[in-house]
Amino acid sequence: MPTPPGFHARRAALRLLDAVLRRGETLDQSFGGATQDVRKPEDRALARAIASESLRWLVDLDTLIDTATERPLPEDAKPRMVLRMMLAQWLRLETPPHAVVATGLPLLSGGPRRLAHGVFSALTARNAKLPEYPTLPADVAERWGARSGPIAAGLAEPPPLDLALRDPRETAHWANRLGGESLMPGHVRLPRGEAVERLDGFGAKNGGGAWWVQDLAASLPARLLGPGEGRQALDLCAAPGGKTLQLAAAGWQVTALDISKRRLDLLKANLKRTGLAANPLRADALAWEPKHRFDAILLDAPCTATGTARRHPDVLHRIRARQIAEMSQLQTALLERARHWLKPGGMLVYAVCSLEPEEGEAQADAVPLAPLPVRPEELPAGLDSRPDGWLRTDPGMLSAQGGLDGFFVARWRSETTPPP
Numbered sequence: 259m260p261t262p263p264g265f266h267a268r269r270a271a272l273r274l275l276d277a278v279l280r281r282g283e284t285l286d287q288s289f290g291g292a293t294q295d296v297r298k299p300e301d302r303a304l305a306r307a308i309a310s311e312s313l314r315w316l317v318d319l320d321t322l323i324d325t326a327t328e329r330p331l332p333e334d335a336k337p338r339m340v341l342r343m344m345l346a347q348w349l350r351l352e353t354p355p356h357a358v359v360a361t362g363l364p365l366l367s368g369g370p371r372r373l374a375h376g377v378f379s380a381l382t383a384r385n386a387k388l389p390e391y392p393t394l395p396a397d398v399a400e401r402w403g404a405r406s407g408p409i410a411a412g413l414a415e416p417p418p419l420d421l422a423l424r425d426p427r428e429t430a431h432w433a434n435r436l437g438g439e440s441l442m443p444g445h446v447r448l449p450r451g452e453a454v455e456r457l458d459g460f461g462a463k464n465g466g467g468a469w470w471v472q473d474l475a476a477s478l479p480a481r482l483l484g485p486g487e488g489r490q491a492l493d494l495c496a497a498p499g500g501k502t503l504q505l506a507a508a509g510w511q512v513t514a515l516d517i518s519k520r521r522l523d524l525l526k527a528n529l530k531r532t533g534l535a536a537n538p539l540r541a542d543a544l545a546w547e548p549k550h551r552f553d554a555i556l557l558d559a560p561c562t563a564t565g566t567a568r569r570h571p572d573v574l575h576r577i578r579a580r581q582i583a584e585m586s587q588l589q590t591a592l593l594e595r596a597r598h599w600l601k602p603g604g605m606l607v608y609a610v611c612s613l614e615p616e617e618g619e620a621q622a623d624a625v626p627l628a629p630l631p632v633r634p635e636e637l638p639a640g641l642d643s644r645p646d647g648w649l650r651t652d653p654g655m656l657s658a659q660g661g662l663d664g665f666f667v668a669r670w671r672s673e674t675t676p677p678p
Contacts, residue, residue, distance in 0.1 A: 565664025
């Protein structure tokens with residue numbers, strides 16, 4: 259029997275779910291292998307969207323499934339996996355039920371197929387609904403405590419497309435040209451779903467690399483270093499390069515260090531596309547020793563990335579206490595090395611796209627440098643620093659404007675004279 263149109267995209271989505279929920283892989287890690295037999299870009303995008311929405315609403319989808327079965331299906335049972343996808347398509351992607359059935363049931367055979375058809379039919383017959391925003395997994399809600407509600411509200415939709423501009427003076431021009439809105443100088447926000455490579459300003463033929471994709475929250479750490487005026491900056495763990503581009507555009511002479519050759523190649527490609535200059539350097543920050551000290555250091559440290567759950571909902575189901583502890587140890591080691599590489603009076607900015615206090619506040623509290631509080635005028639309208647001067651964003655903030663990723667950012671200045 260020939261496979262129905264769209265079947266390969268659904269099979270790829272099932273592979274993605276399996277990779278995340280059973281093997282603990284990220285969506286990005288598993289995407290290439292899962293979609294290797296999916297030819298059309300739009301079908302690969304559909305597979306990603308089905309898997310992402312299934313993961314975003316997993317707890318609520320499972321609740322619906324359990325109301326329509328006599329006995330709960332095992333968590334990793336294939337019929338449950340397929341039903342999650344079928345419901346996500348119907349309730350989130352607005353796929354007609356007949357198309358959901360036609361492309362979903364071929365993933366199963368025998369009794370499981372009849373079971374899935376019966377459950378889906380029962381739920382559509384009673385016009386089942388999802389809540390206003392996703393229910394977080396129990397362990398995640400426990401970790402985030404009182405913040406869970408606002409954060410979950412910010413996870414209900416995938417994020418818009420944020421662009422960081424090479425020249426902030428052209429903000430109004432690019433917002434008008436692209437039909438977007440700006441939340442602060444050097445930023446333009448567009449609706450999600452835009453084909454990035456086709457937008458004006460991406461390549462040499464349509465504006466000359468005038469911008470790069472970067473979430474608004476991710477752009478704030480580099481902004482906090484201010485204008486470079488030819489001074490020396492070190493971007494630790496720099497690739498794929500958004501913050502390096504920001505620093506270079508702000509007039510810093512940037513050393514961009516990263517351990518990954520593949521990610522450094524992306525950084526180099528972005529430098530070439532935008533016409534900005536930096537010194538990419540492949541090295542392990544835990545073993546590397548600089549030849550000189552720096553006026554500014556930006557450490558956007560490796561982390562669990564739980565703050566990116568809007569675009570990477572797999573983090574809601576992969577990250578546990580072990581990963582948080584491992585990342586915390588690495589962050590502590592990187593901070594300890596980085597602070598010794600500052601010139602007298604130099605600035606250090608530490609950032610993580612994590613919502614876990616162990617990776618943010620706990621790290622900052624242990625740094626023996628003079629805090630340099632984040633000021634309200636350095637931030638978009640609607641954001642403010644905490645009383646201790648650190649910055650904490652989460653996906654529930656600026657919700658009326660489309661939200662932003664979760665970040666923790668802290669800033670210090672070294673002693674103006676070196677210790678004896």
